[in-house]
Structures are given as structure tokens and as C-alpha cells.
Amino acid sequence: MFSLSKHCLRRSGQWIRSYSTEKAVFLDQKQLEALEELQSIAMTEIPVPSSVAEPVVRSSPEAAFGRKRIGAVSLPRPLIQGIAELIEENDKRLIRTDALRLYESLRSTSRIPTHLPDYDNGSSSSSSSSHGKSKKRQAAYQEPHTLAYGPRESIAYAAGVLPSTYAATMNVLAEISHRIADFAPKSILDFGTGPGTALWAAQEVFSDLQSYVGVDLSEDMLNIAERLQANLSPYANMEFKRYLGAVVPNAPKPDLVVSAFTIGDLPSQALQRSIVDQLWEHAGDILVLVDRGTPIGFSNIARARQWILDQHKDDVHVVAPCPHDRPCPLLYSPDARPDAFWCHFSQRVQRPPFLMKTKHSKFNLEDSKYAYVVLRRGSRSKAESSHDDLPEAAYTWPRLIQPPLKKHGHVVMDVCAKEGEIQRMVIPKSQGKIPYRDARKAAWGDLFPHPSKNKVVTRVSKGVSDNDRVVNSDGVVKVE
Numbered sequence: 001m002f003s004l005s006k007h008c009l010r011r012s013g014q015w016i017r018s019y020s021t022e023k024a025v026f027l028d029q030k031q032l033e034a035l036e037e038l039q040s041i042a043m044t045e046i047p048v049p050s051s052v053a054e055p056v057v058r059s060s061p062e063a064a065f066g067r068k069r070i071g072a073v074s075l076p077r078p079l080i081q082g083i084a085e086l087i088e089e090n091d092k093r094l095i096r097t098d099a100l101r102l103y104e105s106l107r108s109t110s111r112i113p114t115h116l117p118d119y120d121n122g123s124s125s126s127s128s129s130s131h132g133k134s135k136k137r138q139a140a141y142q143e144p145h146t147l148a149y150g151p152r153e154s155i156a157y158a159a160g161v162l163p164s165t166y167a168a169t170m171n172v173l174a175e176i177s178h179r180i181a182d183f184a185p186k187s188i189l190d191f192g193t194g195p196g197t198a199l200w201a202a203q204e205v206f207s208d209l210q211s212y213v214g215v216d217l218s219e220d221m222l223n224i225a226e227r228l229q230a231n232l233s234p235y236a237n238m239e240f241k242r243y244l245g246a247v248v249p250n251a252p253k254p255d256l257v258v259s260a261f262t263i264g265d266l267p268s269q270a271l272q273r274s275i276v277d278q279l280w281e282h283a284g285d286i287l288v289l290v291d292r293g294t295p296i297g298f299s300n301i302a303r304a305r306q307w308i309l310d311q312h313k314d315d316v317h318v319v320a321p322c323p324h325d326r327p328c329p330l331l332y333s334p335d336a337r338p339d340a341f342w343c344h345f346s347q348r349v350q351r352p353p354f355l356m357k358t359k360h361s362k363f364n365l366e367d368s369k370y371a372y373v374v375l376r377r378g379s380r381s382k383a384e385s386s387h388d389d390l391p392e393a394a395y396t397w398p399r400l401i402q403p404p405l406k407k408h409g410h411v412v413m414d415v416c417a418k419e420g421e422i423q424r425m426v427i428p429k430s431q432g433k434i435p436y437r438d439a440r441k442a443a444w445g446d447l448f449p450h451p452s453k454n455k456v457v458t459r460v461s462k463g464v465s466d467n468d469r470v471v472n473s474d475g476v477v478k479v480e
Contacts, residue, residue: 063438065390066397066447070174072365073167074350079200082231083158084354086224090155092357098152099160099358106161109144109264110294112339146265149194149218158195158224160358164368165194167349169260170201172290172372175320177205179391180376185255187211189282191244191275192262194218196225199238202256212238213254244278253284260290261370263300276304280312286319286376293344293369301371302331302343306465308375317380318373321345321399321445325380326420327463335460343401343416344371345445397447398423404442411439414459415448422460425452 087095147153176183185206190198193214202209216222222240229238247253257279266272280287289304291297306327308316318325321343331338351364381395398415401422405412410428417423427439427450435450442448 059438059441060434060449062390062393062397062449063441063446065178066394066449067443068171068175068345068445068447069443070171070347072348072350073170075163075166075352076200076204078231079228080352080354082228083162083352086155086227087159087354094152095156095159096358096360098156102147102153102156102161105145105147106292109146110292110296112295112299146267149221151220154195154218154220154224156358157221158228159354162195162197163349163351163355164366165197165261166201167347168368168370168372169198169258169290170204171345171347172288172320172370172374173198173201173205173258176286176288176374179319179394181391183255183286184208185285187213187252187254187284188256188258189213189215189254191215191257191259191279192265193225193240194221194261196229196240198258198260199225199229202258206256210237211254214238214240215242215244216240217242244275244282247278247281253282255285256288257283257286258288258290260288261292263289263304264291264297269303272300272304273307276307277311280308280316280375283375283377286374288372288374290370290372293346293371295339295342298342298344298371299331299338301373302328302338305373305375306332310465314379315377316375317378317395319376319395320374321372321401322416323396323398323418323447324416324420327465329416329420329422329460329463332463332465333461334464336463341460342371344369346370393449394447397449398425399447400442400444403444404439406440411436411442413439413442413448417456420462421458424457424459426454428453 149157185202186208188199188202188206188209188211190196190202190213193199193216196214199212199214202212214222214225216225219242222242226238226240259275259279263272263275266275276289279289287308289301291300305318305322309318309325309327316325322328327333328343330336330341330343346367346369348365348367351359351361351366356362356364381392396418398417400413401416402414410426413425413427415423415425425448427435429436431450431453435453438448438450
């Protein structure tokens with residue numbers, strides 16, 4: 001049965017009548033009862049299978065705890081504003097020129113010093129192509145040189161280098177805060193503070209800091225540090241000085257001592273060792289050493305690490321990045337090639353506007369490469385099982401020293417293992433959902449809590465410290 005319904009619409013001042021059809025359905029008593037029964041069944045709660053009700057397992061809490069990445073780091077707004085004001089007061093073109101000189105100096109000192117071969121030996125047997133390549137290599141070679149930080153260089157450093165050093169230091173301090181939850185330093189000493197980079201990063205990570213001391217040889221750097229710190233925390237208890245004083249007996253020591261991107265600027269290994277020893281004597285709890293992520297920067301950190309471990313075996317252990325206290329295999333192993341394979345990590349930083357203008361870049365992101373070590377007083381934790389307390393168990397988990405290779409059905413990872421070796425682990429899909437997913441999501445620098453299902457392959461053997469090396473008459477290195 002159909003019925004017609006009338007609708008009146010008003011358009012342009014006129015009433016328009018339209019018709020629409022609607023179907024009317026008549027049901028008897030039985031059909032109405034059947035419809036009510038269907039409605040009651042539909043309203044009944046249908047039980048959900050237990051397999052669907054269970055939460056989906058993504059990754060293990062161990063893998064989440066061992067994650068090192070913190071995303072792109074951005075500088076504090078007061079710091080950006082302070083550097084921008086400093087740039088506005090000076091010649092921008094001159095700052096750009098001085099920044100280029102800084103970059104050239106950093107590139108020239110990035111490789112381990114080696115003797116430059118005599119490419120142009122005048123041999124008539126050499127082909128023209130090889131002669132051309134030799135000329136290019138000779139032209140690309142830069143004599144290693146460093147710059148003294150005067151007033152111009154100090155401003156150029158703040159405008160062109162500071163963001164990357166800040167990001168690397170921020171990552172290391174954030175890892176300490178994450179790994180050691182009960183570490184709440186009250187005082188900090190920053191050796192080689194420059195414009196106060198590590199002090200800014202420490203203020204972002206640790207909220208209980210009350211005393212700040214920055215040491216730098218350059219008076220111009222300290223002037224910039226004092227000016228910028230006044231914008232950040234004008235009422236903080238901060239002191240800047242040019243020299244590292246002697247340790248006073250029975251006097252309180254700083255809970256945290258940091259030296260970021262400073263060891264590599266020291267002219268000799270003897271001076272480096274002397275400074276590292278003094279920094280360890282000043283450290284009340286934790287010492288952090290950071291350097292550039294270059295072969296020479298890694299070598300500086302590895303040597304400093306070994307110096308402290310050799311002298312204070314029973315009163316020091318490595319918190320990060322190494323899962324062991326043995327000599328670094330990438331520097332002290334007979335298989336080591338530190339100029340080709342070295343331990344370093346990367347942290348992304350968001351370029352502030354002044355850095356993009358200094359570098360004449362359109363990209364607002366860059367990656368800061370760095371090498372580091374975190375040393376703490378006391379003996380190393382003995383917990384090895386993932387079922388134990390995570391902060392304790394993480395001391396023995398291997399760390400990825402390169403980005404993992406994600407293949408079809410398995411993941412290949414090169415790690416620094418607790419045995420003191422560089423090992424290659426393979427995590428196949430057949431090992432289980434959680435280990436395989438953790439391996440797929442693992443990133444460069446993370447701690448990996450799962451053992452390898454397959455047999456691990458030793459890429460670099462254990463390191464041998466200088467104290468244990470013995471060279472026989474044939475020039476063969478043996479271990480005592």
C-alpha cells in the first residue's frame with residue numbers, strides 16, 4: 001500500500017507543492033512477535049573470544065628501557081634569543097667567515113694523523129688517470145690545525161657549532177637520568193665549558209642542580225657564557241673561572257663532572273692524561289667525557305677511559321656506552337682499525353634560525369656525531385638476567401654500535417658485548433614475536449636485551465691494554 005504526502009516549499013516568493021511516495025507496511029501479530037524476538041537477540045551481549053580480548057604485545061619493557069634515542073633536540077628559547085641578540089650586535093658576514101674557519105679546523109683534525117704519501121713521485125710508469133687522482137687527493141689533504149678562541153672565534157662558535165655540541169651532550173645526560181633514576185646531582189663542574197653548553201643541557205635534564213661551575217681557558221668564551229647564562233637563570237649559583245683548581249681534602253666534590261668536546265683540543269696525550277686524572281679526582285660520583293664522533297675523537301675517549309680503569313680498577317665502572325670494563329676492542333684489539341671502524345653515535349638537532357643563516361642552509365635539521373663515556377665510582381653491577389631489576393640488568397646488555405641491517409625474516413646487528421668483543425648477532429623471525437619486533441625497532445646506540453638464537457660471530461676480538469702488551473723479538477704482540 002502506498003500513500004502520498006504533500007510538502008509545500010517556498011521559492012522566490014511562491015509556494016510550490018511537491019509530492020513524495022512512502023511505502024506503508026502492515027504486519028500481523030505473528031510477524032510482530034518474530035520481529036521483537038530478533039531485536040532481543042541483537043541486543044544480547046555477544047561474548048568476545050579470549051584471543052581477541054587479550055592486549056596486543058608490541059615490544060618488551062627491556063627494549064623500551066634500553067632505547068637511547070630521544071628525538072630531535074631543540075635549544076631552549078632563551079638561549080636562542082641570547083645568541084640571536086649577540087649576532088645582531090656584530091658583523092654577520094664576519095661571523096660567517098669565522099665559522100667557516102672553525103669548520104675547516106674541525107675537518108682537518110678529524111682523522112687519526114698519518115704520514116701523507118708522496119703522490120707526485122715523478123714516476124713515468126704511472127698512468128695519467130692515477131696521476132690525476134693523486135693530484136686530487138693531495139689537493140684535498142688539509143694540514144691538521146687548531147684555532148685559538150678569541151673574541152671573533154668565540155662568537156662564531158656560539159653561532160655555528162654550539163647547537164650540535166648541545167644536542168650530543170643533552171643525549172648523554174638524558175641517558176644517565178634514564179638509566180640511573182636515583183641520580184639527582186646537586187652540583188656540576190663543566191671543564192672546557194666554552195659558552196656554557198653542558199651547563200644548559202644539565203639544567204634541562206636535572207632539576208635539583210644548585211651549584212654550577214664552568215672552567216675554560218678562553219676569557220672571551222667565559223664572557224659569552226656569563227652573558228647567555230644571565231638570560232637563562234640570572235639567579236642561579238654560577239661561577240666561571242679560567243683554571244681547574246686543586247682538590248681540597250675533605251671538601252665536597254661536584255656530583256657530576258662533564259668535559260664535552262674539550263679533550264681533542266689539548267695538544268698532547270700527556271696533557272690529556274693529566275687533565276683526565278684531575279677531572280676524575282674532582283668527580284664526586286659521575287664523570288662524563290664527550291668528544292667528536294671522528295676517529296681521533298673516539299681514540300681520545302677510549303684512551304681516557306682506559307687510563308682511569310687502569311688506575312682505579314676497584315673504584316670505577318663504565319655506565320655507558322660499554323657493557324664491560326675491559327679495554328676497548330676497537331682501539332686496543334690486534335684486529336682494531338680505528339681509522340676505519342670506530343665507536344660513535346648520532347643525535348639529531350633542530351637548527352635554530354641563526355644557525356641556518358650562518359651555514360646558508362635551507363634545512364632545519366642536522367645530525368651531530370659524537371663519542372662518549374660515562375664513568376661512575378664504585379664496582380659494576382652483577383645482575384645479568386632480564387628478570388632482575390632493569391637498571392641493574394642493563395649493565396650487561398649489548399649495545400648496537402652501528403645501525404641494524406633489517407633483512408627479509410631476520411635482523412643483523414653489530415654490538416659491543418659484555419665479553420669485551422665486537423660481535424655480530426642475527427635475530428630471526430623464528431626466535432619469537434617479541435625478540436624479532438624488538439630487533440626490527442632497534443636503532444643505532446640502543447641496548448638490546450635478547451640473546452642471539454644463532455651462534456654469534458666475533459668481528460673484533462678482545463682488547464689488550466698497554467700494561468698487558470708484550471712484544472717479542474719477532475714483533476708479535478702477546479698478552480701476559
